[in-house]
């Protein structure tokens with residue numbers, strides 16, 4: 001997981017859309033690898049296929065753990081009818097790890113995960129993705145109206161909630177934190193490059209040399225980057241040691257890193273002034289890309305609620 005976090009962070013420094021595609025692929029692969037049917041992992045591996053998660057639904061929005069779609073058993077197999085609100089690599093992935101309400105399920109969290117091959121009849125991408133940020137990762141809406149056979153199951157019937165929380169969530173949280181750290185590092189590097197080279201000629205120095213407020217912004221950016229890195233490192237250490245409070249770190253790592261990335265990229269935009277509005281510095285791209293992590297589920301608000309519940313000794317759900 002540490003190696004995964006490091007790779008994801010480095011990809012994100014260069015291209016956050018690519019980092020997010022990689023992150024979703026790794027989350028999907030972890031679920032596939034954990035499936036009782038070992039053949040599915042061998043198949044995806046041998047095909048060197050790209051996979052992704054199709055969890056969030058139009059009806060339950062960011063509450064991805066509660067799909068409102070309901071699978072049904074019919075004479076031909078398992079009938080899926082699910083409207084997914086956002087899927088990274090939509091229409092491009094070879095395989096989708098799909099959640100749907102369990103057959104005959106009673107509660108919102110009674111779900112099952114399936115592996116669906118891209119191009120299956122009834123699997124449709126709804127329009128082109130035109131996001132504020134992460135423009136290169138095709139996070140469009142999709143519909144899945146298809147019939148699957150028993151071998152597509154990634155979990156036992158009703159085992160989706162546990163796999164989403166025990167397998168997909170930790171990998172997503174750690175990877176998402178790494179993505180945000182990569183953005184913040186790149187924004188800091190590009191801001192440093194600009195503010196130490198752009199000059200106020202009439203005053204005889206660079207922006208960083210002449211303007212104390214710019215130095216203060218650089219300081220806040222550096223401290224925020226260091227805080228996110230330290231939190232992630234501490235969380236990875238706790239995971240490696242199987243510490244009892246590792247889950248608190250897993251929940252916190254994304255919240256800390258994504259909110260810091262939003263702050264850091266805002267500082268970057270202000271420190272670089274009008275020059276940041278052009279695409280040459282890449283700062284405006286970091287600013288747009290940074291905003292995605294805080295609204296990707298679990299959103300920051302939901303993470304604060306989960307963490308608050310954990311701290312207060314209350315159940316998460």
Ligand SMILES: Cc1cc2nc3c(=O)[nH]c(=O)nc-3n(C[C@H](O)[C@H](O)[C@H](O)COP(=O)(O)OP(=O)(O)OC[C@H]3O[C@@H](n4cnc5c(N)ncnc54)[C@H](O)[C@@H]3O)c2cc1C
Pocket residue numbers: 024052053054055056060061062063064085086087088089131133134139292295296297298299300301302305
């Ligand atoms: C670029 C991008 C890529 C994505 N890729 C994927 C993907 O590959 N797979 C996938 O499954 N999903 C994906 N998503 C979806 C994502 O995980 C969220 O489900 C989605 O962003 C939530 O948006 P929404 O409009 O449905 O939010 P809403 O649920 O409508 O939330 C609106 C606001 O209410 C707040 N809120 C909601 N519930 C609570 C609560 N209980 N307590 C406090 N605040 C609350 C939220 O924090 C948010 O601020 C992606 C999203 C984006 C933006």
